[in-house]
Amino acid sequence: MTTPTDATNKIPAKTTPDVQKDDVFTEWRSRKASINAFSGLKPPGDISSRRKSNLRDLTTHLAGARGAGLRRLTMSIRAKSDISADMVKPTVKKENTYRMRPDDDKGFSVAKVEKAVKELFEDELEGVEYSHDTSSKLACEISEKVKERVKDFNFARFKISVNVIVGQVDDQGMEVVSRCVWDDKLDRSVCVTFKNKSLYVIALIFGVYFE
Incomplete structure (x- = not known):
């Protein structure tokens, strides 16, 4: 027979693994939300935040000190693309002359x-x-x-x-x-x-x- 005092002195029941995973996930989401809020990023649930392949959107997103560096990077990329376009020349294919011997005067x-x-x-x-x-x-x-x-x-x-x-x-x-x-x-x-x-x-x- 157990008394009320014995019931209060019992060791609390351990949390199940599922409960622990939920707590960790909740804490992770809260930390990520705070980091995104500090850096100016949109919440991870927003699909548009995942599509940042457009260079103009990326420049607007990183305006400030890093914006100048990104503009220099863009200029260097354009310069390299122009140089590579000029250097790459089509191969000129010449037809066979079928001459097995030189001309008499050459x-x-x-x-x-x-x-x-x-x-x-x-x-x-x-x-x-x-x-x-x-x-x-x-x-x-x-x-x-x-x-x-x-x-x-x-x-x-x-x-x-x-x-x-x-x-x-x-x-x-x-x-x-x-x-x-x-x-x-x-x-x-x-x-x-x-x-x-x-x-x-x-x-x-x-x-x-x-x-």
């Missing part, structure tokens, strides 16, 4: 190339002395100048390849060999050498017809 001329490269070497290398530290750079510069000089002849549909060797004159022998797969009826090669008291230069120029 073939690779060995005599013209040899004469032009010899004149270039005499003008550029007459008083140059050999240096181990700058020989590789000198070879690259000579190669580019030779290539530009040959391109001035405008040999149509010919690919130009240049290989330059720079060495020191020191009573030594030198042999250079080159081997290629090409058409001996159309493709041509030229070997031009130069030598002074300090250095020697060997230039191999190849003209390969591109069908």
Whole structure:
């Protein structure tokens, strides 16, 4: 038999998990509502607040200090879009010419190339002395100048390849060999050498017809 005093001293019944979830959800909604009210956002129940993809609405919504930054971001996006539109150009498709050999007056001329490269070497290398530290750079510069000089002849549909060797004159022998797969009826090669008291230069120029 229980007395009223015993009934009041009983441990209160525990709340069920469903009641606890309802309390947590209610507290979460109240906190979210206060945050939205502080930031100026509409309540989560409003569907229009979820559709903020429009940049104009977003600018109005974030007016103030962040508005200037958003305008700069918009300008940068527009600038990037304009640059990308200018840089992207349609690919020009050219029809096949079906020409298996160059015209008679536009073939690779060995005599013209040899004469032009010899004149270039005499003008550029007459008083140059050999240096181990700058020989590789000198070879690259000579190669580019030779290539530009040959391109001035405008040999149509010919690919130009240049290989330059720079060495020191020191009573030594030198042999250079080159081997290629090409058409001996159309493709041509030229070997031009130069030598002074300090250095020697060997230039191999190849003209390969591109069908």
